[in-house]
Amino acid sequence: MTTRQRPRTLWLGRWGFVLAATGSAVGLGNIWKFPYMTGEYGGGAFVLVYLACILAVGIPVMMAEIAFGRRGRGSPIDAIRRVVRESGSGAWWSLFGWMAMLCGFLILSFYVVVAGWSFSYLWKTLTGGLNGTSVDDMAMIFAANNANPWHLGFWSTLVTLLTMVIVGKGVREGIERSVSWMMPGLVIMLALMIVYAAFSGGFSDGVAFLFSFEVGKLSSEGLLAALGHAFFTLSLASGAILTYGAYLPDQRSIARTTVSVAIADTIVALMAGLAIFPVIFANGMDPASGPGLLFMSLPLAFQAMPLGTLFGVIFFTMLSMAALTSAISMIEATVAWLNESRGISRAKASWGAGSLLWVISTLAMMSFNVGSEWTLAGKHVFDWLDFLTSRFMMPLGGLGMALMAGFLLRHEIFRSELNLTPVQHALWLFMVRYVSPLGIVLVFIDSLGIVTLDLAAQWPWLLAILVAITAVGEMASPRLKRQLSE
Ligand code: PFF
Numbered sequence: 001m002t003t004r005q006r007p008r009t010l011w012l013g014r015w016g017f018v019l020a021a022t023g024s025a026v027g028l029g030n031i032w033k034f035p036y037m038t039g040e041y042g043g044g045a046f047v048l049v050y051l052a053c054i055l056a057v058g059i060p061v062m063m064a065e066i067a068f069g070r071r072g073r074g075s076p077i078d079a080i081r082r083v084v085r086e087s088g089s090g091a092w093w094s095l096f097g098w099m100a101m102l103c104g105f106l107i108l109s110f111y112v113v114v115a116g117w118s119f120s121y122l123w124k125t126l127t128g129g130l131n132g133t134s135v136d137d138m139a140m141i142f143a144a145n146n147a148n149p150w151h152l153g154f155w156s157t158l159v160t161l162l163t164m165v166i167v168g169k170g171v172r173e174g175i176e177r178s179v180s181w182m183m184p185g186l187v188i189m190l191a192l193m194i195v196y197a198a199f200s201g202g203f204s205d206g207v208a209f210l211f212s213f214e215v216g217k218l219s220s221e222g223l224l225a226a227l228g229h230a231f232f233t234l235s236l237a238s239g240a241i242l243t244y245g246a247y248l249p250d251q252r253s254i255a256r257t258t259v260s261v262a263i264a265d266t267i268v269a270l271m272a273g274l275a276i277f278p279v280i281f282a283n284g285m286d287p288a289s290g291p292g293l294l295f296m297s298l299p300l301a302f303q304a305m306p307l308g309t310l311f312g313v314i315f316f317t318m319l320s321m322a323a324l325t326s327a328i329s330m331i332e333a334t335v336a337w338l339n340e341s342r343g344i345s346r347a348k349a350s351w352g353a354g355s356l357l358w359v360i361s362t363l364a365m366m367s368f369n370v371g372s373e374w375t376l377a378g379k380h381v382f383d384w385l386d387f388l389t390s391r392f393m394m395p396l397g398g399l400g401m402a403l404m405a406g407f408l409l410r411h412e413i414f415r416s417e418l419n420l421t422p423v424q425h426a427l428w429l430f431m432v433r434y435v436s437p438l439g440i441v442l443v444f445i446d447s448l449g450i451v452t453l454d455l456a457a458q459w460p461w462l463l464a465i466l467v468a469i470t471a472v473g474e475m476a477s478p479r480l481k482r483q484l485s486e
Pocket of ligand 1: 024025026027028029030104107232233234235236238239240241326327329330
């Protein structure tokens, strides 16, 4: 029995999905986090491990998510319920859809605060507010920016408003239209930044920092960080990719689009490193971590360079656009669900979801000022949102997607959605059944601090576990064999 759902909305253009999904994937994670992690965890060696994580975990799980979305044609909750039902399994599996939707929503509630920093620095650079500042001034400006809830709240509210206006306009008129100019614009600006960095005098140092192959620096911490980042950077298990997949036309190849998005995302992350580090090194600065890199060191470096204001504006425009195209994808699942399942118009759904988002993001924003004392187990609201989503909901959601796709559902569904050659399909199945779950469980164990992992020493054990679970998994269930021969 094939119960293909009829789509209500589809991307209009040939590149609609790829642009929107790349817009979702390319965000603060690429420009802020990836370059720093690369330098920190061993340059080229880390890049290789990261690529392996994208290939072994990111791409297979993303393909499963898109297949869920396209088959079920709806928000994560509805799509998963439909696909699970089609396979004769219990509807409670759609709890994974609820979790994904909530995860995207909660990520957005702290993401808008960081995106707000970017918008406010764009404004400061444009209006000359950073001119002539020293290192200490720069740190003070950042602290003052955060200390004032009205100021910080203004920028995160602006990001929330922009996000809701775009999403409220709909999939084609809002999301597709905005990404179709923002994404090419972003790549052009990034390319300009690299040309600028190439003339900064620090290019070779930047390249060395990013790509020098230091296997010794590659700790198991770096490995697990690479795996966790693969999830975040590809926007997995947060409802974004699944919902965008619901608008993908039937004739498009899921494998090909997934690979395009993963490649584009990785290229942008590497380009961001090439744009940032040469400028930092040319000015004799340390590649500091976290907010300090983009909001203190980099503006300071720009100031010391010719055409620095112009390139500062270009950089923060690019960062703000990257954040915005990710933000819209995080709330699309919620808006789609309110619209389809609750019959609320898109515009109303978007304002409703946006209002709740605003309340939570305001609490997150207050972690930096009036709410700095509101902590639970030593964490602020902002830190809790980050912790719960990236350490808990994303890995758990990814595990659910992989296991549902690998074991639970009728095989014919994925065979027809993915349309791979038998060898490719077997490889995909091996990844979602065994490799991805094992990787995710490792990240989980590590982040909960249950066991201290030392992958360099323990890898033979892990390999043995992988072989064992594969053998048991393939032998144990007669149902699997039946599915395979269906
Ligand atoms: N991929 C985005 C980034 O790298 O910044 C973050 C993200 C977007 C996470 C959308 C989750 C999501 F649903």
